Amino acid sequence: MADYQAPLRDMRFVLNEVFDAPSIWASLPKIADNVDPETADAILEEAGKITGGVLAPLNREADEQGCKWNNGDVTSPEGFKEAYQTIVEGGWNGLGGNPDFGGMGMPKTLVAQFEEMMQGANMAFGLAPMLTAGACLALDAHGSQELKEKYLPNMYSGVWSGAMDLTEPHAGTDLGIIRTKAEPNDDGSFNVTGTKIFITWGEHDLAENIIHLVLAKLPDAPKGPKGISLFLVPKFMVNDDGSLGERNSFSCGSIEKKMGIKASATCVMNFDGAKGWLVGEENKGLAAMFTMMNYERLGVGIQGIGAAEASLQNAREYANDRIQSRAPTGAQQPEKAADPILVHPDVRRMLLTMKSYVEGGRTFSTYVAQWLDISKYAEDDERRQHAEGMVALLTPVAKAFLTDRGLETTIIGQQVFGGHGFIREWGQEQLVRDCRITQIYEGTNGIQAMDLMGRKVVGSQGKFYELFAQDVARFIEENSGEAALKPYLEPLAAALERLSDVTEHVINQAGDSPNAIGAAAVDYLDMFGYTALAFMWAKSVKAAAPKAEGDTSGFYTGKLKTARFYFDRLLPKTVSLAEGIRSGSESMMALAANEI
Ligand SMILES: Cc1cc2nc3c(=O)[nH]c(=O)nc-3n(C[C@H](O)[C@H](O)[C@H](O)COP(=O)(O)OP(=O)(O)OC[C@H]3O[C@@H](n4cnc5c(N)ncnc54)[C@H](O)[C@@H]3O)c2cc1C
Secondary structure (H helix, E strand, O other): OOOOOOOHHHHHHHHHHHOOHHHHHHOOHHHHOOOOHHHHHHHHHHHHHHHHHHHHHHHHHHHHHOOEEEOOEEEOOOOHHHHHHHHHHOOHHHOOOOHHHOOOOOOHHHHHHHHHHHHHHOHHHHHHHHHHHHHHHHHHHHOOHHHHHHHHHHHHHOOEEEEEEOOEOOEOOOHHHOOOEEEEOOOOOEEEEEEEEEEEOOOOOOOOEEEEEEEEEOOOOOOHHHHEEEEEEEOEEEOOOOOEEEEOOEEEEEEOOOOOOOOOOEEEEEEEEEEEEEEOOOOEHHHHHHHHHHHHHHHHHHHHHHHHHHHHHHHHHHHHHOEOOOOOOOOOOOOOOOOEHHHOHHHHHHHHHHHHHHHHHHHHHHHHHHHHHHHHHOOOHHHHHHHHHHHHHHHHHHHHHHHHHHHHHHHHHHHHOHHHHHOHHHOHHHHHHHHHHHHOOOOOHHHHHHHHHHHHHHOOOOHHHHHHHHHHHHHHHHOOOOHHHHHHHHHHHHHHHHHHHHHHHHHHHHHHOOOHHHHHHHHHHHHHHHHHHHHHHHHHHHHHHHHHOOOOOOHHHHHHHHHHHHHHHHOOHHHHHHHHHHOOOHHHHOOOHHHO
16 A cells, blocks of 8 residues: 655645746735745645654554544544644644634645645544634634634634534434524523534544534524524633633534544534524524535545545556556566556556546645635735635535545546455555545535536526636637647637536526426536536646656656546546436436336
């Protein structure tokens, strides 16, 4: 099994050569104060050391051990406490946090690279800092000054961790029907009562306190999603001087046995009149939680790439070492009993598909992160609103497309190993098991597709879609004279036109056919994702082509050849997806329940 190595070379290429991130940072004064190219590079380097040297070596053994529940307490696998301490001491929890409360104020474009390393090295562990960072974001955006001052510094430092409590036994996708209640007290606090399930790192022994952000309903709240409020509920009360007080009245009833990410605790949380404080306005909790969820959704997409990168590293090494059969063109290593499996076209198909998704996916997540930075930090209203539209449109694509391709990449990697991929010691089966959840939590990928097609595309009558289409069209126009890009711009333009036609088709159908959006959604998101990755690969060609001549490292030439493979073998999937979408909902809805 290959030892996970943070893909620093490619991350630097994406940040500096594809997006020229330092120029974007320099254009956003609040970020420019915190980061310069040298600092960013030092952060990448150090993140690579910690994720590869501390987190990755724990991954397999922690999966074997899992978390242990005992009478409400949860013990994490061996080594996690020490690793968490390393993360705390390095200030990694607050990397993207608000400097007013102790965060480091780094741009998301950079933070996204750290997140990918952490998830690729050890996904179960990586969930803890990821949830804390998301909770901090929601608190920073919606909490009162008092709550922020009291909780954020210790959360950014990681001394306290965060958890997100939405799901209930009867309410997952449909949060409008949650039953958890919050009764107001005279002192401005609330008593929260109810049961939440599947709460990641809801209870553990890594941090001194756990800050839960809980969705609950106030008495007489309107029915449905408009009657949900958000509450901060700490495991231990926090005294005015910042010291910890008595334990709050809630506990972890049990932890789940599950398919993957076994080293993370997935908790049933029972709230029994637990003391909490309102975050944001009454009945606007879902909107406040969405701040966290949008952040987490990109984070989950990044988990997909992290697992995919680990799978690629394993499979690439194995394909060079494993010898089976001779190359169709004749023996390549006649001194050996057989040739490395890398010589076989089908093994190359697998490896290049993986490389296309991993590197294209990393470029896409950085592209989305760039819009998040601009939406958060731009001082010019128009620029900020434009970026907000992009973030709204692209977030569900990043979550679903990158996790679908992430799982696909872990499975393809397993296939490269043949039977050995099914055996525990090579690590491939764990990657498949761990990555599977990314398609399900933070809103299933089906729900992401509905969000994209229904709310973002049809809901805005194509307005958000146009922002993306214009960005691609502008790139095509600006680079029409570039010889190196010529073979790519025509198929990119054709893919964009195909996507625009289908977008218009579904918008037109949606008015007459209530099932049109649901029937088109998943294939539409896939089509969008494949087109977006083609755009990313074209951008990568633009950055790599001038440096490819005389490149003996294989890095830049490898980029150009992988782009060729992507355009030849993967982008054409959009043709069949478009066909399927145009067939409408009839064949899907024609069967009665007893015919399915
Ligand atoms: C390991 C793990 C960790 C988790 N961590 C957390 C956490 O930290 N905090 C938290 O609050 N939750 C967490 N969850 C819960 C997770 O977010 C939910 O499981 C997920 O959102 C789906 O909800 P559900 O399981 O109730 O499925 P359901 O909502 O019952 O959905 C079942 C199926 O129906 C589909 N479906 C439902 N409604 C529609 C619709 N309107 N249109 C089309 N299709 C629809 C879904 O896509 C899905 O395929 C976690 C879950 C797991 C397994």
